[in-house]
Amino acid sequence: MNVKDLFKNKKVLSGVIAVVLVASVAGGKVYADNQKAQEQERIAKIKKEQLAKRDQLKNDAEKAVNDLFEKAIIDNEDDEKIAIKNDLKSDSVEKVKEKYFVVKSKDAWQININNMIENAENQLKQIDTAEKAVEQVYKEKVLNTDQKKYDTAKKEVDKIKNAKAKKELSDKLAKVKSDIDKKNKEKEDKKKETEKASKEAEVKEVSETVVKTNDVTEQQVVDATGQQIDQAQQQTPQAGQETGYYEPQTPATDNGAGTNQNVAPTAPANNGNTGGTQTPAPPAPEPTPEPTQPVGPPAGWITPPFPIGSAELGGWIFDNGFSGYDSSDGYIRPY
Structure with a gap:
């Protein structure tokens, strides 16, 4: 078809x-x-494939971050206490940061990674700050024993979390502290010696002043006592010396015979006849009366230069090295 x-x-x-x-x-x-x-x-x-790559990236990031610390820090409740590993270099942290740090991330996992990287950076910065502070007082040997600089360095070293770095710097500071303590002890010993010498000099000066004051006071007492003795001797009448003492005579009495037996015979009037005239003997001197109280203060007592009980006398007592005085019959005895 x-x-x-x-x-x-x-x-x-x-x-x-x-x-x-x-x-x-x-x-x-x-x-x-x-x-x-x-x-x-x-x-x-x-x-x-993307999920696999992401998972691999997470695993690589977590491993890289954990390798910055002495033990795993990701998802660790004690992450703020975990120290960076020994001898960590800033280059290592920088490489991890370039590869795994994401700026302005809103992902929770990524934010955690960023925080841990910054944690490592901050610990390195703290070690660097502490090292510079220690170098102000120690570098191969003790350079400075200034207490403030030492305290500043120690404060920075105490903030370090890594045990090895902290010990190395602390050992250096220990040498500085030893020199500071030694220096302070020398200052303290010198201060004590100065204070001791000053006190000894002060005691010596006071002792010498007391001795001089006692010597002066004793001399004053001796002089005053001598003056009182001289006054007493001057006031004591000597034999044959007119004392001014008058013994009242017994009034004449008449015995009824027309004669006064208490009247001494008077010489007959001389009418020019010198023959057979006798001169009466002078009366014997009256004995000196015994004084009713001693003349002058007793030994060790003096006449006060100011009224007893007056402020002037109290000042005189203390100025002369005494602490007080006894008083009796107008005299004082300093002690």
Whole structure:
């Protein structure tokens, strides 16, 4: 059957066309489904690879950050107390930061990674600050024993978390502290010696003053006593010396015989007759009466230069090195 015959037979031709169209549509649908499935598979594969890469990146980041510290710090409740590992260099921290630090991230895991990297940086900075402070007082040997500089350095060293770095700097400060203590002890010993010498000089001066005062006072007492003795001696009458004492005479009595027995005989009147005339003997001197009380103060007592009980006398007593006095009959005895 040729084409012309086919066109003549319309029914047959319509059937053929329908079959062709159905086959074409069915094939296209199969192809589309295959393409969609392949795309979904490709996307799923990409997502899986991305997730794998992300997980690997997280693992690498956590390992790198943990390697900066003495023990694992990620997800550790004591992360603020964990020290960086011994002899950690700033270059190592910088490399980790360049690779795993993400600026202004809102992801909780990434924020934690950033914080741990900054923690390592801050610990290194603190060690550097402490080293510079220690160098102000010690560098191969003790350079300065200034207490303030030592205190500043010690304060910075105490902030270090790494035990090795902290001990190395603390050992240097211990030498500085030893010199400071030695210097302070020398100052204290010198101060004590100066105070002791000053007290000894003061005691010596006081002792010498007391001795001089006692000597002066004793001399004053001796002089005053001598003066009183001289006065007493001057007031004591000597034999044959007029004392001014008058003993009253017993009045004359008449015994009935017309004569006064108590009247001494008088010399007869001289009428120019010198013959047989006798001169009566002078009367014997009357004895000196004993004084009713001693003249002058007793030994050790003096006449006060000021009234007894007066403030002037009290001042005189203390000025002469005494602490008080006894008084009796107008005299005093300093003690």
